Amino acid sequence: MSSVGAASPQTAQAADYSVSSRGTRLLGVFILVSVPVLLLFAFVFTEADDTMEDAVRLLYIHVPVAVLTYVAFSLTAVGSVAYLWKRSRWWDTVAHAAAEVGVVFCGLTLVTGSIWGRPTWNTWWEWGDVRLVTTLVLFLVFVGYLAFRSVPAEPETRAKRAAVIGIIGAINIPIVNRSVEWWENNTLHQQSSLTDGQLEDLTLFTWFLGTVVLGAIFVWLLITRFRLAWLEEEIDRHGLVTALEERRAESHVGVEAAVGGSVVGGFQDNPGGPQ
Amino acid sequence: MTNTAGSPDLDLTPRTGSTARSRSKWVPLALLAAIAVAVVGLIWFLITNSQAFLEADVAVAERVEQGDKRFQLLGSPVSDADPDDTVLIDGAEHTPFTVAFDDVLVDVVSQGTPPDLFAEGVPVVLEGHWVQGPAPAGVEWPEGANDGWYFDADRVLVKHDEDYRNERIEEAEDRGRLDT
Numbered sequence: 127m128s129s130v131g132a133a134s135p136q137t138a139q140a141a142d143y144s145v146s147s148r149g150t151r152l153l154g155v156f157i158l159v160s161v162p163v164l165l166l167f168a169f170v171f172t173e174a175d176d177t178m179e180d181a182v183r184l185l186y187i188h189v190p191v192a193v194l195t196y197v198a199f200s201l202t203a204v205g206s207v208a209y210l211w212k213r214s215r216w217w218d219t220v221a222h223a224a225a226e227v228g229v230v231f232c233g234l235t236l237v238t239g240s241i242w243g244r245p246t247w248n249t250w251w252e253w254g255d256v257r258l259v260t261t262l263v264l265f266l267v268f269v270g271y272l273a274f275r276s277v278p279a280e281p282e283t284r285a286k287r288a289a290v291i292g293i294i295g296a297i298n299i300p301i302v303n304r305s306v307e308w309w310e311n312n313t314l315h316q317q318s319s320l321t322d323g324q325l326e327d328l329t330l331f332t333w334f335l336g337t338v339v340l341g342a343i344f345v346w347l348l349i350t351r352f353r354l355a356w357l358e359e360e361i362d363r364h365g366l367v368t369a370l371e372e373r374r375a376e377s378h379v380g381v382e383a384a385v386g387g388s389v390v391g392g393f394q395d396n397p398g399g400p401q
Numbered sequence: 402m403t404n405t406a407g408s409p410d411l412d413l414t415p416r417t418g419s420t421a422r423s424r425s426k427w428v429p430l431a432l433l434a435a436i437a438v439a440v441v442g443l444i445w446f447l448i449t450n451s452q453a454f455l456e457a458d459v460a461v462a463e464r465v466e467q468g469d470k471r472f473q474l475l476g477s478p479v480s481d482a483d484p485d486d487t488v489l490i491d492g493a494e495h496t497p498f499t500v501a502f503d504d505v506l507v508d509v510v511s512q513g514t515p516p517d518l519f520a521e522g523v524p525v526v527l528e529g530h531w532v533q534g535p536a537p538a539g540v541e542w543p544e545g546a547n548d549g550w551y552f553d554a555d556r557v558l559v560k561h562d563e564d565y566r567n568e569r570i571e572e573a574e575d576r577g578r579l580d581t
Binding site: 175176177178182185245246247248249252253254255256259260262263266267269270273274276277278309311312314316317318319324325326327329 | 426429430432433436437439440443444446447450451452453454456475516517518520523526557558559560561562563564565566567
């Protein structure tokens with residue numbers, strides 16, 4: 127039966143090219159369940175702050191995405207160092223995937239921080255503020271990292287140069303993080319509430335819940351992006367072989383159609399063709 | 402036409418048109434160049450323009466040297482802003498209040514009304530300059546320094562601290578309102 131025979135390789139191919147797994151599907155279910163729980167805690171169970179009022183609820187998003195931004199770009203740096211050391215494509219893909227997810231989280235950090243700033247500080251943005259501008263620089267450097275990776279080049283050359291950019295970009299992480307203490311009078315941004323125990327009770331728990339939920343989203347995005355990037359490189363590396371196979375298959379179809387042959391299901395009427 | 406294996410020869414003529422996959426290097430390179438310029442510009446601007454906030458006690462100590470130079474002054478209001486205290490100066494609404502740092506008081510006349518989070522004990526950053534002379538007509542600082550100087554501010558920013566505990570307001574009141 128040609129239909130069965132035709133379906134099998136396609137199914138196998140689809141399985142090979144899938145970016146999901148049992149683990150990521152379970153993680154996805156956890157995220158779908160936990161996001162409404164987080165929203166309930168953030169908007170219903172916790173109270174507004176005495177001075178900041180409802181603006182304090184941004185704490186449950188802004189701080190976790192900022193922390194995960196550091197994690198993502200640190201992972202890019204680790205992957206970059208490991209690539210330069212081991213020359214492993216796996217580490218290069220880790221660095222790439224972490225940078226993409228990190229740019230998303232860093233963008234969210236900037237946006238939620240700006241939304242926080244308007245009611246709290248009385249300004250959306252301050253160009254002279256050390257914390258704000260160093261965070262923007264961090265964001266731009268890793269957008270540049272991704273732009274560099276999209277420049278056509280030999281994969282090894284591109285990976286090596288991207289690794290150098292990833293490592294240099296990550297130097298800014300401790301500067302951003304420590305800026306509120308090193309230049310206390312050059313920023314409106316508060317110092318850490320976590321290290322000094324300045325969050326308590328339900329506020330602390332909801333912050334922790336936000337970190338877990340956004341952490342799960344981060345991991346899901348990272349794994350999925352890693353698999354996608356891996357498959358993209360597979361396609362790039364095997365692009366010529368695939369193109370030749372496609373053209374060979376077309377030639378068979380064309381020849382057999384010209385002689386009045388019955389071609390059903392592509393390769394199936396041509397056992398000698400590529401499988 | 403067939404080859405020696407009996408299968409037809411491949412047509413290896415390069416394809417043209419929409420199926421051809423092409424990746425331009427100029428778009429990412431242009432983006433890279435723009436980002437490099439932006440990053441260098443931001444760092445340069447930060448290094449050359451970022452001013453440290455002058456704490457009120459330091460600003461008072463240096464006010465003769467400061468003259469009418471514009472700077473950012475850091476202090477905490479000694480009382481909440483009273484909407485009834487708003488006065489018209491040259492046709493524009495201004496609000497008088499007093500800030501302190503390490504027990505040193507600075508009298509302020511601020512354009513407009515203070516932001517929502519302006520409150521006693523919550524540090525603020527004021528942008529403006531020193532003025533030496535009598536208070537503008539209608540302006541009074543009941544708890545102020547009243548020392549012949551005032552800070553003319555056209556921008557008020559709130560520097561919220563990291564304390565989100567419920568007891569922090571009571572504790573701040575216990576410490577005394579001049580502490581920052």
